[in-house]
Amino acid sequence: MKRLGVAALLILTAFGSQAFASEFTDKYESALEANDMILQQQLLEENKAKLPDEIGALVKDGLSPDTPKELRQGKFFLAETLARAHKDFTGDVEPLKNVKKKSFDAQLSAPVRPTAVSGVYTIEMPKATDSVKNVFAPDNIVIKKGETVKWVNTDAIAHVFSAMPVISAGSFSSKSVPAGGSFEYKFEKPGEYFYLCFIHHAMVGKVTVEE
Ligand SMILES: [Cu+2]
8 A cells, every 4th residue: 555644644634535454454455456365364473463453443334435436345344344354263153244244234224114004014115117027126124123014016027035044143035925905024133134036135124123
């Protein structure tokens, strides 16, 4: 990484225009690009203790609106690589889970609290248009424990979705929901549920269940 004057760094930080990779992540990325496994391992060993902080910084960059969209997935990819190394070193799986959750969050709209009708929330899988297809609408909702979500397929094709294991608070699986069909699930356990369609992997959603 080029050395920047303190003044320049302060200005850039103040405007939040560009997140700065650490010297370590810069070096590690170069080693990845060069496919230099020995250097990668050496860098990881030398920086073992600060991996959680490095992972945290990368996740922050990945979620930041100041990070150009095309660079965000790269940040999460690198964070995941480091989180796997951290898990191998220490057995601590939490940073890896956090990276997976946050990388999922980065694909979603801002969370909304829709209105339930008789304790049931409706999420539509709307008919594809020229610009939008294979989506859950809304894709990110917050509900209360004991409430039910009903996914209604008004699209012309089937969708099949399930909660992601490991990072979700519980599991549900829709099986195949044909055009015109629906699927209901009652959320008894608080927490975050990340789910995706097995046919369309970019078709993602989240239900956050509050106590
Ligand atoms: Cu689908």
